[in-house]
Amino acid sequence: MTPRPILYFSRNLNPRVAVAFARHLNAPVDLVPASPRHPAHEEAFRPINPNRLVPVLVENGKSLWETDAIAMRLSQMTDPEFWPAGQAGAEVQMWVSWSNLHLTRPGSSFYFHRLVRPQFSDEEPDPAFMEGEMRQFREGAAVLNDYLSGRTWLVGARPTYADFRAATLFPFAIPAGLPIAEYPDIVRWHGQLMALPAWRDPFAGLAEHPDQTKPLEGATA
Numbered sequence: 001m002t003p004r005p006i007l008y009f010s011r012n013l014n015p016r017v018a019v020a021f022a023r024h025l026n027a028p029v030d031l032v033p034a035s036p037r038h039p040a041h042e043e044a045f046r047p048i049n050p051n052r053l054v055p056v057l058v059e060n061g062k063s064l065w066e067t068d069a070i071a072m073r074l075s076q077m078t079d080p081e082f083w084p085a086g087q088a089g090a091e092v093q094m095w096v097s098w099s100n101l102h103l104t105r106p107g108s109s110f111y112f113h114r115l116v117r118p119q120f121s122d123e124e125p126d127p128a129f130m131e132g133e134m135r136q137f138r139e140g141a142a143v144l145n146d147y148l149s150g151r152t153w154l155v156g157a158r159p160t161y162a163d164f165r166a167a168t169l170f171p172f173a174i175p176a177g178l179p180i181a182e183y184p185d186i187v188r189w190h191g192q193l194m195a196l197p198a199w200r201d202p203f204a205g206l207a208e209h210p211d212q213t214k215p216l217e218g219a220t221a
């Protein structure tokens with residue numbers, strides 16, 4: 001019997017998107033927690049993803065890394081309308097590329113410095129750098145907000161991967177100090193996404209960390 005594909009995840013930004021999308025699609029994959037940089041599993045993880053990052057989808061012994069490639073595959077496996085073909089598919093790709101670079105990248109400096117970095121360092125970032133990041137985030141948020149005005153979802157009349165990907169940061173916007181409340185159509189759209197159980201609570205019932213006293217699940221090395 002062919003083993004079920006494994007989706008390795010941690011609770012950080014990108015794997016959160018992959019797990020939420022997989023659960024929303026009810027994808028036939030096993031969700032396996034991973035700490036790809038933990039010394040106990042780092043070497044076993046390297047053949048799975050030489051970048052030692054998650055998410056990774058392993059299917060028939062083949063690894064697919066990058067959240068967006070995994071989302072494309074999950075959509076093919078379940079409901080291709082989440083990443084459709086043709087012009088709508090190109091639009092999904094437009095939002096994926098755009099949001100990664102022009103929205104999530106600058107916004108993630110706030111996620112990192114307000115929520116992640118304080119757990120291991122008290123070295124504050126250069127204020128001029130953070131100002132530049134905020135300026136870029138606001139530019140992106142204004143574009144997204146204007147586009148969403150008069151639209152329910154980003155592409156067509158139903159949610160697609162474009163919505164999941166463009167919303168990567170928004171579940172953390174308030175604790176990260178991102179000024180989401182200034183963008184009413186983003187607030188409305190983010191609320192629609194938060195009404196989806198898989199997006200609101202993607203890790204429900206899943207272990208937070210792998211058992212590092214045991215070999216990495218699914219690893220051959």
Ligand SMILES: N[C@@H](CCC(=O)N[C@@H](CS)C(=O)NCC(=O)O)C(=O)O
Binds near residue numbers: 010014036055
């Ligand atoms: N470009 C990759 C980035 C993957 C990435 O940076 N993953 C981070 C989490 S956001 C990671 O694996 N960090 C180590 C960990 O979470 O244990 C993607 O979109 O999937």
